[in-house]
Amino acid sequence: MPEGKIIKALSGFYYVLTAENEVIQCRGRGVFRKNKVTPLVGDEVVFQAENDQEGYILEIGKRKNELVRPPIANVDQAILVFSAVEPDFSPALLDRFLVLVEFNGIRPIICVTKLDLATSDERKTIEQYKEDYESAGYQVLLTSSETEDGVEQLIPLLESKISVFAGQSGVGKSSLLNVLRPDLSIKTDDISSHLGRGKHTTRHVELIHVGAGLVADTPGFSSLDFTDIEAEDLNYCFPDIEQKSENCKFRACLHIKEPKCAVKDAVEAGEIPQYRYDHYKQFLQEIKDRKPRY
Known part of the structure; x- marks a missing residue:
């Protein structure tokens, strides 16, 4: 079966770029709808070509990441x-x-x-x-x-x-x-x-x-809220803070009130800009104030 990458999605059609640099217009199989899976631009897919211009997507490869918007x-x-x-x-x-x-x-x-x-x-x-x-x-x-x-x-x-x-x-x-x-x-x-x-x-x-x-x-991200990020994840999203946090006394240090915090020491020493740390604290508070999802 031929394989390719979806390079455009429009009005229920998926345009698949093949290894031969051809673009085949495909529809998704009904099973995707049934399983609530939507093919996305960027997906690696297996498809069946009805002819040299039209086909059906049969399989979607494992994704390494996906964004909601842009999809x-x-x-x-x-x-x-x-x-x-x-x-x-x-x-x-x-x-x-x-x-x-x-x-x-x-x-x-x-x-x-x-x-x-x-x-x-x-x-x-x-x-x-x-x-x-x-x-x-x-x-x-x-x-x-x-x-x-x-x-x-x-x-x-x-x-x-x-x-x-x-x-x-x-x-x-x-x-x-x-x-x-x-x-x-x-x-x-x-x-x-x-x-x-x-x-x-x-x-x-x-x-x-x-x-x-x-x-x-793309029109950019539809939401700039930290909906899926937990408080303990935020550290890893600031590489400069993550690097310094390896020397914090407590492994689960959130770098706010904990003693012997290497991140706060690095901010004091000017090794991490104050504004980066301020943004970290602001984002952490947003995550903590978020309404719980059930």
Whole structure:
């Protein structure tokens, strides 16, 4: 039986990319509906071709991860796109995205856009954030879609991977993809100065070839709430905090009131930025305040 990867889902049809680089339009078998399984973009599937254009999906391979929105599976990395200005760079929102991506077992890459619009002081601030996040273990790219500076750094990172571009609305995700693949001409809307954010211009999830990789341009996460994350999980979603926590006196240390906490010592010593620790505490409180699910 032929195998392939779903690269687009639209109106009950699944478009499967084969090893021969052909795209076959498939429907899902009724058994998937019966078992409440929905094929997702990114799924590795076995299908039966009725002819060279149509077929049925018979099996869905084991997923290494899946996101609810965007509805996509087997994501290797998330390019978290944040602008330096318009809208202003938000480390609190970035840390929220980073936690969700880390929790889903997806490698994050931070990409700061619109550097051409930043003043010299704003640029210095961004450079400091870059240093902080690189010290925490993240890869940070500084780019401008307008001047195309730094965008070429993305091409080798996309090779042989499924990547999602995610981030706050209006930061220039589509503009970035248009530089990477000018033939796409993805629709972009100007930022509404009244709202201070862009309008959603991306409608459905589709994997597109960019360089030697596959990329999903998505409207981003439907929810930035920590619905599935438990208090003891949060530590692992902050690599800089997790690394220091190995030296805490108590193994289940939450780094709030516990004595001999290596994380609090690292914050005092300036080894972990205060704002990262503040966000950790804020997120932990959100998780603790969450209504229990039954």
